[in-house]
Amino acid sequence: MEWKGATKDKNTLSTSEEENVNKKQEELQLKVSSMAGRRALKAVLIDLSGTLHIEDTAVPGAQEALNRLRQASVAVKFVTNTTKESKRNLLERLQRLNFDLQEKEIFTSLSAARSLLEQKQHRPLLLVEDSALEDFTGINTTEPNAVVIGLAPDHFNYQTLNKAFRMILDGAPLIAIHKARYYKRKDGLALGPGPFVTGLEYATDCKATVVGKPEKTFFTQALSDLGCSPNEAVMIGDDARDDVGGAQNTGMLGILVRTGKYREGDENKINPPPHLTCDSFPDAVEHILKNLL
Amino acid sequence: MADTGWPGCAKSLKGVILDMCGVLYDSGEGDGVAIHGSVEAVKKLKASDLQLRFCTNETQASRETFVAKLQRLGFDISVSEVFSPAPAAVAVLKDRCLRPHLLVYDGLLPEFDSVDKTNPNCVVIGDAAEKFSYQNLNDAFRVLIGLEKPVLFSLGQGRYYKETDGLKLDVGVYMKALEYACDLKAEVIGKPSPTFFQSVLNDMGLQPHEALMIGDDLVNDVGGAQHCGMKGVQVRTGKYRPSDEKHPTVTADGTCGQPGSGCGHDPQSEALSTP
Numbered sequence: 001m002e003w004k005g006a007t008k009d010k011n012t013l014s015t016s017e018e019e020n021v022n023k024k025q026e027e028l029q030l031k032v033s034s035m036a037g038r039r040a041l042k043a044v045l046i047d048l049s050g051t052l053h054i055e056d057t058a059v060p061g062a063q064e065a066l067n068r069l070r071q072a073s074v075a076v077k078f079v080t081n082t083t084k085e086s087k088r089n090l091l092e093r094l095q096r097l098n099f100d101l102q103e104k105e106i107f108t109s110l111s112a113a114r115s116l117l118e119q120k121q122h123r124p125l126l127l128v129e130d131s132a133l134e135d136f137t138g139i140n141t142t143e144p145n146a147v148v149i150g151l152a153p154d155h156f157n158y159q160t161l162n163k164a165f166r167m168i169l170d171g172a173p174l175i176a177i178h179k180a181r182y183y184k185r186k187d188g189l190a191l192g193p194g195p196f197v198t199g200l201e202y203a204t205d206c207k208a209t210v211v212g213k214p215e216k217t218f219f220t221q222a223l224s225d226l227g228c229s230p231n232e233a234v235m236i237g238d239d240a241r242d243d244v245g246g247a248q249n250t251g252m253l254g255i256l257v258r259t260g261k262y263r264e265g266d267e268n269k270i271n272p273p274p275h276l277t278c279d280s281f282p283d284a285v286e287h288i289l290k291n292l293l
Numbered sequence: 294m295a296d297t298g299w300p301g302c303a304k305s306l307k308g309v310i311l312d313m314c315g316v317l318y319d320s321g322e323g324d325g326v327a328i329h330g331s332v333e334a335v336k337k338l339k340a341s342d343l344q345l346r347f348c349t350n351e352t353q354a355s356r357e358t359f360v361a362k363l364q365r366l367g368f369d370i371s372v373s374e375v376f377s378p379a380p381a382a383v384a385v386l387k388d389r390c391l392r393p394h395l396l397v398y399d400g401l402l403p404e405f406d407s408v409d410k411t412n413p414n415c416v417v418i419g420d421a422a423e424k425f426s427y428q429n430l431n432d433a434f435r436v437l438i439g440l441e442k443p444v445l446f447s448l449g450q451g452r453y454y455k456e457t458d459g460l461k462l463d464v465g466v467y468m469k470a471l472e473y474a475c476d477l478k479a480e481v482i483g484k485p486s487p488t489f490f491q492s493v494l495n496d497m498g499l500q501p502h503e504a505l506m507i508g509d510d511l512v513n514d515v516g517g518a519q520h521c522g523m524k525g526v527q528v529r530t531g532k533y534r535p536s537d538e539k540h541p542t543v544t545a546d547g548t549c550g551q552p553g554s555g556c557g558h559d560p561q562s563e564a565l566s567t568p
Contacts, residue, residue, distance in 0.1 A: 156427040158462070165453070165462055181474045182434070191427070191434050195470035202469040203452045203462055 047237030050260020065282035083150035109212030122146035150177035178212030214246025308344035315509030315531015352419035378448035378483030379404035485517025
């Protein structure tokens with residue numbers, strides 16, 4: 001195949017000219033191969049905490065970047081692994097920070113769990129924080145035949161876990177919102193849902209279905225109502241493994257931003273590496289507007 | 294040539310190790326119930342030339358307490374003949390100069406009276422039942438995650454056990470939880486750990502091939518004993534299930550007794566009467 005721009009036969013080039021041509025060929029090759037098999041970009045998934053904002057401070061320029069992205073003809077969804085906050089809580093915080101978004105554009109690991117429950121018509125025993133129950137309104141929870149575990153310290157007592165254990169032994173599927181080992185609280189580190197899910201898997205000799213990032217299901221569920229497939233979408237996030245790695249495993253492109261929990265060298269921790277690593281969300285948007293549409 | 298199969302090998306046996314719950318008695322209301330024939334069988338064993346020890350993964354009560362319970366049920370048994378995880382753990386802690394953060398049932402605490410528990414540099418978990426609250430588990434987790442070289446001891450690794458009001462999660466479940474949280478591997482003290490069986494053999498002054506383990510748990514009692522070179526016989530009481538006799542990885546050297554009734558007689562009788 002003839003590359004555009006490679007006008008001279010290599011044998012007639014000087015060494016530095018040859019280097020330039022090689023470099024240009026490589027760049028073009030990268031662009032084409034990453035675009036090969038890819039259809040036009042239809043959707044952008046954006047992580048929240050660490051990517052658009054850090055606690056109660058927006059990432060500089062993020063609001064404008066989001067507005068510019070919206071002017072392009074792509075669908076946008078905001079995705080997060082929270083298990084404690086309802087969509088409404090998240091929306092309120094983001095609006096306070098002047099981000100332009102709607103509740104229906106937010107997709108959380110709780111939404112992923114809900115999607116799965118509806119799909120399989122399970123009636124869940126919900127071991128989730130009260131503040132998260134709101135996202136399950138409308139789901140029938142009488143005579144439960146499935147166990148859903150989120151971050152719920154109040155429910156991780158011996159009695160409730162025994163109840164969940166006996167249900168799983170009787171055949172109820174075990175659904176984990178995610179398997180985080182621990183998280184940071186004001187008073188120090190605290191056990192996440194992961195340890196309890198692992199314990200129940202051991203007790204019952206069963207495997208849990210995990211619905212949060214970096215599971216494939218999370219990403220496919222997030223894209224499902226946008227009517228686009230993974231190779232028409234890109235994910236922007238600060239977590240190399242959970243955001244970028246997870247998205248790329250599903251067939252999406254992943255852009256790693258150097259904000260939030262990013263640490264030097266994170267881009268080398270996943271294989272394949274991120275499609276792009278850039279300083280922050282506004283840079284990611286620039287790249288998309290310039291190269292991926 | 295010596296017969297190495299059961300029951301012929303009984304001729305070369307010099308010692309018997311008996312599991313307790315499910316072999317000697319069934320737990321339940323109050324003291325529980327002695328399994329038919331077991332009291333007499335223990336008497337017979339003691340009257341013979343065979344050495345006798347008792348081995349259990351019980352960690353809700355101290356040895357003194359559950360030995361007293363068995364004596365009330367009519368058994369001739371004393372604390373020095375009983376091997377359980379807590380004293381084995383205490384020996385390990387002292388040997389390695391470790392100070393434990395304990396997450397165990399209140400009834401087990403007396404076993405650790407002689408151990409320095411200040412400024413803990415390891416965690417010990419037992420069958421803590423209702424004490425496995427989020428708060429208590431978090432406290433144990435924080436000790437481990439704060440250590441440069443975290444060490445977690447688990448008194449046994451059972452998945453669940455049967456009680457009168459249904460199945461309940463056992464210590465192994467919480468061991469796995471903490472292993473996952475801290476990305477470490479726990480050290481199991483108690484059956485089926487080879488060190489545990491070896492400590493019983495050492496006390497009897499016997500080689501593994503000179504001893505026989507009788508238990509109801511195919512994997513932890515019988516399998517664990519065989520792994521150390523002992524013979525293992527399963528009784529058809531306690532945890533026994535007919536499917537145990539077709540287990541994929543463990544084959545007992547012998548299975549005895551009628552389901553639900555005492556096995557006590559059989560191995561001892563065969564051991565004593567085989568010419």
